[in-house]
Amino acid sequence: MTAIRIGIINESTKLFKRSKYKIFLICIGILSLGLGLISNYTGGLVNVSLSNLPLNILSILTTVLIPLVIFMAVADLFAAEQENGTIKAIITRPISRSEILISKMISILIYVISILIISFIIGSVMGIFFGRTEVMDIPEIFIAYVVSILPIIPTIFLSILISQLSKSSSSSVMLSVLIYIIIMLSGIIFHQVSSMLFISYANWYKLFIGAQMPLKSILVIVGLLIGYSLVFFSGAYALFERKEY
Amino acid sequence: MALVLKVDELTKTYKNGRGIMDISFEIEKGDIFGLLGPNGSGKTTTMKIITGLSYADKGSVQILGIDSLEERSKASKEIGCLIESPAIYEYLTARENLKLAANYYEKIKTPRIDDMLTQTGLIKYANEKVKNFSLGMKQRLGLALALVSNPKLVILDEPTNGLDIEGTVDIREIIMKQAKLGITFLISSHISHEIELMCNKVGIIKEGKLLNVTSMKNALNECETLEKYFLKQVGRKGEEV
Numbered sequence: 001m002t003a004i005r006i007g008i009i010n011e012s013t014k015l016f017k018r019s020k021y022k023i024f025l026i027c028i029g030i031l032s033l034g035l036g037l038i039s040n041y042t043g044g045l046v047n048v049s050l051s052n053l054p055l056n057i058l059s060i061l062t063t064v065l066i067p068l069v070i071f072m073a074v075a076d077l078f079a080a081e082q083e084n085g086t087i088k089a090i091i092t093r094p095i096s097r098s099e100i101l102i103s104k105m106i107s108i109l110i111y112v113i114s115i116l117i118i119s120f121i122i123g124s125v126m127g128i129f130f131g132r133t134e135v136m137d138i139p140e141i142f143i144a145y146v147v148s149i150l151p152i153i154p155t156i157f158l159s160i161l162i163s164q165l166s167k168s169s170s171s172s173v174m175l176s177v178l179i180y181i182i183i184m185l186s187g188i189i190f191h192q193v194s195s196m197l198f199i200s201y202a203n204w205y206k207l208f209i210g211a212q213m214p215l216k217s218i219l220v221i222v223g224l225l226i227g228y229s230l231v232f233f234s235g236a237y238a239l240f241e242r243k244e245y
Numbered sequence: 246m247a248l249v250l251k252v253d254e255l256t257k258t259y260k261n262g263r264g265i266m267d268i269s270f271e272i273e274k275g276d277i278f279g280l281l282g283p284n285g286s287g288k289t290t291t292m293k294i295i296t297g298l299s300y301a302d303k304g305s306v307q308i309l310g311i312d313s314l315e316e317r318s319k320a321s322k323e324i325g326c327l328i329e330s331p332a333i334y335e336y337l338t339a340r341e342n343l344k345l346a347a348n349y350y351e352k353i354k355t356p357r358i359d360d361m362l363t364q365t366g367l368i369k370y371a372n373e374k375v376k377n378f379s380l381g382m383k384q385r386l387g388l389a390l391a392l393v394s395n396p397k398l399v400i401l402d403e404p405t406n407g408l409d410i411e412g413t414v415d416i417r418e419i420i421m422k423q424a425k426l427g428i429t430f431l432i433s434s435h436i437s438h439e440i441e442l443m444c445n446k447v448g449i450i451k452e453g454k455l456l457n458v459t460s461m462k463n464a465l466n467e468c469e470t471l472e473k474y475f476l477k478q479v480g481r482k483g484e485e486v
Contacts, residue, residue, distance in 0.1 A: 003318070003349070010345045018336050089332035089390070092296045093349040094321040244299040 003095040007103025008110070010090075015073060015111050024069060025118060031065075032057050032119050036126030053132050054123030054141045055205075061119055062148050062202040066112055067155055071176035073108045074159040078240075080169035088245055097241050101160065101233075108156050113149060120145045144205035150225055154198045155180075157232030164239035198228040247274045248310075249398050249429040250295070255304035257290055265290050265453040268304070272398070272431060272446070277424050279444030279461075280433040281475055287453040288433035289329060292402050295431075296326045309397060322350070325396035327404055331387025335376035339367050339386050342375060343393050350394045361389040365419060381412035388419055392428070399423070401432045405439055417443055441471040449478045 015021050039053055081087040090100055124141060127133025133141070159176045166172035180199070187194040194200050201221050207214055250272040258264040265287035272278045280288045293299035295306050297317045306313040306320075313320035333342050343361060347353040362368040365385040370378070375386065384404065391399050404420070405413040420443055424430055434440050440447055441461065448458040457478050461471070468474040 006348045010348055013341070013345065014334060014337070017341070085330055086332045086334055088298060088328060089334075089346065091298055092321060092324070092326050092328070092332075093346065094318045095349060096318050245293070 003099045004103050004106075007090075007095055007099055008106050011077060011104050011107035012110055014077070015107055018076070021073070021111065025114065028061075028065070028115050029118050029122055031060075032122035033126065035060075036123070036130065039132065040126075040130040052137070052141075053127035053130070054120060055144055055209075057119045057123045058116075058145060058148060058205065059203050061115065062151065062205075066115065066152060067180055068177070069115065070108060070112065070152070070156050071159050071173045071180075073111060074156065074163050074176070075166075075169040075172040077104045077108065078160060078163035079166050079172035082243070082245070083168050085245070091245060098237060101237055101240050105156055105160060105233075109149070109152065112152055112156075116145050116148065140209055143208050147208055148202075148205050150222065151198060151201045151204060154225055154228035154232055157229050157236055161232050161236040161239070164236055164243070196224070198225055201225065248272070249274050249276070249308070250278075250431065251305075251307040252291070252295065253305045253307075255291060255294060255301050255306065257294060257299070257302050263287075263453065264302075268450075268453075268455045270448050270455060270458050272429055274397075274429055275424070275427060276446050277420070277430040277432065277444045279440035279447045280431065280450055281435070281437055281440045281447055281471070282433075282450035283435050286435075286450045288435075288450055289402050290453075291450075292326070292328055292400050292431070292433060296324065296328060296400055297321065298328060322394070323397045324400060325391035325394055325398075326400040326402075327384075327387045327391045328400070328402045331383050331390065333375050333383060333386055333390070336374065338372050338374055339378075339389075340371040342386065343389060346390050346393050353394055357393060357395065361393045364392075364422070365389040366415065381408050381415070384408055384412065384416060385419070388416060392423060396428065398429045398431065401430065403434055404432060405434070405436075413439070437470070437472040437475050441465075447471065447474075449475055451479055 035057055036053055091097070095103075120142065124133060124138055128135060158179070159172075162176045162179060163172040166175055183197055183199050187197045187200050201224070204221055207218055207221075248271055252271070253269050255268040256264070256266050263285065268287070268291055270278070280291065282288050290299065294301045295308075295313060297313065297320075301314065308320040309323050311320045311323070334345070337345070339362060340358060343358045347358055359368065362371045365388055367382065367385055367389065370382065375383065378386065388401070388404065391401065401420070405416050408416065417439070420430060420432070432440070432443060445461050446458065447461055447464055449456045464471055464474040468477055
């Protein structure tokens, strides 16, 4: 556990020290502010139904922006490090390969959570300020943000798996985007498989909003997401463990 | 003398048929062991297997009695290495790079990092981003990274590769100084002069086979220079093969 803890500290340092990830966090903040202003001054005409600002920001994040940032971070922490040889700085230290993989994955998740925290704070404050969000709805919105973390996990593992098959960071990003789009389109084109695809649950937080929570559906989705995560993790680990540098 | 490294019948064959075959040697505490051989002779492959970057088809590696191939994490605590080019994050400063490496070792604190920066002459540039460093500075930082954990064994693959005369001398001086402090070294090079100046033991490697291991004293007694010794070994063994 100590090795994983140290790994998380190191990998997070690497992510948060890079200018592009700092800028991305600022952009997320600006985007949340911008959406709030658009929502207020256009009365919801320009954007889609901005009746509840923090939740609409969350939908945009989980469907598009967070997958993109995951693909970028995975490419930087895996494919790019393998490409430029900096992975040797970790492999030769007292940490096992499984611990390296887990600590990198958790660091990416921490970065994604920081995006969610920024959006939640800005979205909620602006929503309340412009009178589009009730203060009493904040706990429910908070739960929506928290549960949105779960569907992100299989996406990270899928991207790690793809990065192990890629020779460069750019091909890792491109392949991840391509596969993500293919999975997304298959869900749209073939409705019957949609419920089996993990991507379909990016906005599953909607199940937690309202008077009654469909507990059975929630448990099925949790099982599905865990299953996908385990399959992608196993594949990624098998390839990462075998890799020679 | 206590054994620090024991390599036994290490074998690895790549898809192209090249690799190493039955490499066996031992390094005792305080040794500076030089692995001398031409490019592509298997020096880096041997070092990569010892450090866990690559896997062997056959054979074993023991670092201070720990089976490195079985208990890699435990063995890694005892070694520091610089394999091929220095593994440094260019978007971080020299100090941050060392801090990340030091984090893996409980006992390594800030004074050790500063000490390493001082010893490698990088203390003035400690807070500068590595992307602005010259090749020599990067190589010195690579050496600092190999030494920062206070390892018992340091493995350096062509540590002076691509450096100018001054850079080469700097690196050599740091290695000699650390060796006097009791650190054991395994150094590879294709330049016989480098090995001759630094090492007390030498292994001659060619086409994946370790032809001979001897003390530098014996090698220089037998031939005038290590270069002549190398040529003699390669020629003689070559004829036998």
